[in-house]
Amino acid sequence: MDETTHKSGYVVLVGRPNVGKSTLLNHLVGQKVSITSRRPQTTRDRILGIKTRPDAQLLYVDTPGIHVAKSQLNRYMMRVAKSALTDVDVVALVVEAGVFRDDDQRALDLARQGTAPVILVVNKVDRLKDKAALLPFLEAMAQRHDFAEIVPLSARRPEDVQRLEDLLVRYLPMGEPFYGEDEITDKSMRFMAAELIREQVFRSFGQEVPYAMAVAIDEFKEEGRLTRIHATIYVEREGQKAILVGAGGERLKQIGQAARLELEKLLDRRVFLGLWVKVKSGWSTDARVLHSLGYHDGES
Numbered sequence: 001m002d003e004t005t006h007k008s009g010y011v012v013l014v015g016r017p018n019v020g021k022s023t024l025l026n027h028l029v030g031q032k033v034s035i036t037s038r039r040p041q042t043t044r045d046r047i048l049g050i051k052t053r054p055d056a057q058l059l060y061v062d063t064p065g066i067h068v069a070k071s072q073l074n075r076y077m078m079r080v081a082k083s084a085l086t087d088v089d090v091v092a093l094v095v096e097a098g099v100f101r102d103d104d105q106r107a108l109d110l111a112r113q114g115t116a117p118v119i120l121v122v123n124k125v126d127r128l129k130d131k132a133a134l135l136p137f138l139e140a141m142a143q144r145h146d147f148a149e150i151v152p153l154s155a156r157r158p159e160d161v162q163r164l165e166d167l168l169v170r171y172l173p174m175g176e177p178f179y180g181e182d183e184i185t186d187k188s189m190r191f192m193a194a195e196l197i198r199e200q201v202f203r204s205f206g207q208e209v210p211y212a213m214a215v216a217i218d219e220f221k222e223e224g225r226l227t228r229i230h231a232t233i234y235v236e237r238e239g240q241k242a243i244l245v246g247a248g249g250e251r252l253k254q255i256g257q258a259a260r261l262e263l264e265k266l267l268d269r270r271v272f273l274g275l276w277v278k279v280k281s282g283w284s285t286d287a288r289v290l291h292s293l294g295y296h297d298g299e300s
């Protein structure tokens with residue numbers, strides 16, 4: 001490391017739900033640190049993803065998608081997103097190519113409140129059917145704010161992600177790395193385990209269950225070459241429990257198997273995963289229960 005030229009700093013990713021912030025974060029880091037799904041509001045917390053290269057350390061902060069929050073949990077998610085915007089070096093506002101809704105405007109309003117430069121990332125260009133529509137969209141976006149840069153890309157294309165990373169490094173201040181070169185996140189393995197289980201529920205179910213559910217890790221223990229994890233999935237109502245468990249416990253078993261494979265990838269060791277489902281009605285609106293499930297930030 002050359003201490004006179006090394007850079008390090010924080011890049012926060014903000015945007016409305018489902019624009020691809022977590023997908024982009026994982027590709028920028030080169031490993032899965034933030035869970036993703038086709039459904040909006042998958043991310044509930046601030047997630048830090050660390051990318052170390054010889055000349056720079058980029059600390060990416062993923063945030064819950066900006067939306068109008070009604071429940072206690074959603075209000076918590078919005079406080080997390082807003083507070084993540086303070087003390088950062090660059091803001092990357094992520095939108096979807098060709099789409100600009102009220103929640104995108106809310107995210108833009110938040111992004112430009114701070115002093116950090118705002119880079120507009122126009123994601124999912126691969127999904128644009130009419131490629132000629134991209135230029136007018138970029139021009140219209142440039143009218144909305146004086147962005148430091150406008151970067152159209154697809155989070156799924158490695159060369160696009162590399163181009164964005166190189167550009168972001170230019171905006172970082174000089175400084176030594178904050179984290180060791182092997183670290184990819186500041187979250188505990190317990191937290192990551194709960195997230196990977198939550199991801200499988202988000203991916204497996206339709207409308208209701210993912211939003212009515214939270215995961216608590218009851219036990220996380222290393223036994224020789226095996227990691228033993230016991231977790232409880234909390235839902236709001238008996239009906240949701242029945243859907244989640246499925247006939248003969250089949251759905252829960254599938255979720256457990258898929259989550260176990262992801263956990264083994266993350267921990268790079270064999271995992272035993274025991275999953276239970278419990279009904280805790282009103283958990284998403286009860287500040288005390290939210291606190292016990294790890295969704296707390298000192299306010300209610």
Ligand SMILES: Nc1nc2c(ncn2[C@@H]2O[C@H](COP(=O)(O)OP(=O)(O)OP(=O)(O)O)[C@@H](O)[C@H]2O)c(=O)[nH]1
Nearest residue numbers: 017018019020021022023037040041042043065155
């Ligand atoms: N086609 C295409 N799909 C993408 C791209 N980036 C993300 N997606 C998909 O968009 C969906 C949402 O992605 P996420 O990364 O979960 O979005 P998010 O902005 O983090 O969502 P929230 O957690 O709701 O804030 C997923 O199904 C992704 O696979 C892209 O560049 N191209």
